Every structure is written in structure tokens, then in C-alpha cells.
Amino acid sequence: MAAEELATIPWTGRLDALERERVLGDMRVVLVEPGELVCRVGRPVTYWFGVIDGLLKMSNDTAGPAGLGMPITFTGVPPGGWFGEGTVLKREPYRYNIQALRKSVVAGITAETFHWLLDRSIGFNRFVMMQLNERLGQFIAAREIDRLTDPDARVARSLAALFNPVLYPGVGELLRITQQELGYLVGLSRQRVNEALHALQGSAVIRVEYGGVRVLDLEALRRYGRGA
């Protein structure tokens, strides 16, 4: 991994020279193909991962035999998103599957380096704390989304979650996601997603683009389906 690439990762800006040097030597970057699992339920934690490019999904669908409980997609992880700190902190085995929805570039630092940073960098601690707090808000929002019946609103809120600038600073204005992929995440058919996207576009909240969605009004997207 090169120093320039490192600079594109948000939390590295909070580190001092020594810390950055260690991270640079420790960081591994891999290319994952669609469908490939970045980490599997039950596997021991070795890395703290982040998405450089592409799109991942976090789910509990047990690929193995005897599916215990129905498969649920918890969330998508777009560029700029870092995850797994909860399990790294507790040194527990992974509790979810992380699977690539499309060809993606994933970076990771070892659990050892993660703990080393946690022990010495206040900036890094602040980042992790903010990350945990922000994600808690996302999961609460996700519960709300699950109870929405209007597909347009579900798509709107799910999109809003993916456009979260704190958790996913790599996304920016344009989220690279196909309508098929969005369908997988939200749990709707591609046709219905297509319809919903155009309804949102009609409200001037987003713009539908080839292979992606551009946000025009993030606040309106978050509020969609609710009054005021």
C-alpha cells in the first residue's frame, strides 16, 4: 500500500508520524470478487476492515447447512466505511458475514495494530467512539425502516443510510450502486426499486444515474415518508 492511498483513509489523518508508519506497514489491501466473503461468521477476528472501493453487505445468511433463522441483510457498506471494531475490541469471532456485492477493494489492519492504536492515540479513540455512536443511530433507523410499508420510503431511508457522510465519507454525492444491488439490500425486487427511485427523483430528492444514485437533498431523503 502506498502513502498516497493511506491519505485517502479518513482516520489516518488523526495519527502522528510513527502511528501512520506502523499502519502503512500493517495495512493489507485486497481485491474481492462479487459474492466473495470478506469474513465469515464464527471465524476468529484477524483484521479491522474498511472499504476503499466497491460495495459490501453485512448479513447473517448462513451459507452452510441448516439455516438457523431467516437470512437478513443488516446493512450495505459503501466506500469509506470501516467495520468490525466491535468484534475486534472484544476479540470475539465474527458474528456476521461480510460479502462483496460487486468487485471491491478492501483494506484492513491487524487486530494487534488496532489495539496498539487504541492504547496510544486519542484521535483514533475519538474516531472509533464516533463510529460506534453513529452506527448505533443507523441500527435504530434500520428498525424503523423495517416497519415501513411504503417501498418508496424504505428505499429512501436505506439510501439515506448509505449516504451517511460520517460513516461512509468515501461515498460523496454519487453512490455507485445498481438497482439490482439496492434491491438486495432493501429486500425489494429490482422493478420496485426502479419505480421507487423514479418517485424519489420526481420529488427532486435524488437523481437516477447509470450505475448509481446522486443525492440532491440528503435531509429530505432522511425524512422521506414522514411529515414536515
Add this chain to the structure above:
DNA sequence: TCATTAAATTGTT
């Protein structure tokens, strides 16, 4: 760089 072709994605039935 441009033209041609294949692949991916979208829009519609």
C-alpha cells in the same frame, strides 16, 4: 484517439 464490439444496467411489459 477513434470506431467497433461485448458486457452491464436500465426501463418496460
Add this chain to the structure above:
DNA sequence: AACAATTTAATGA
């Protein structure tokens, strides 16, 4: 689910 139309990516001159 199937199809046609459109956009992007890949290829080779």
C-alpha cells in the same frame, strides 16, 4: 421473468 434500449468498458487499429 423476459425483452429491448441505453450506457459503459474493452479491444484493436
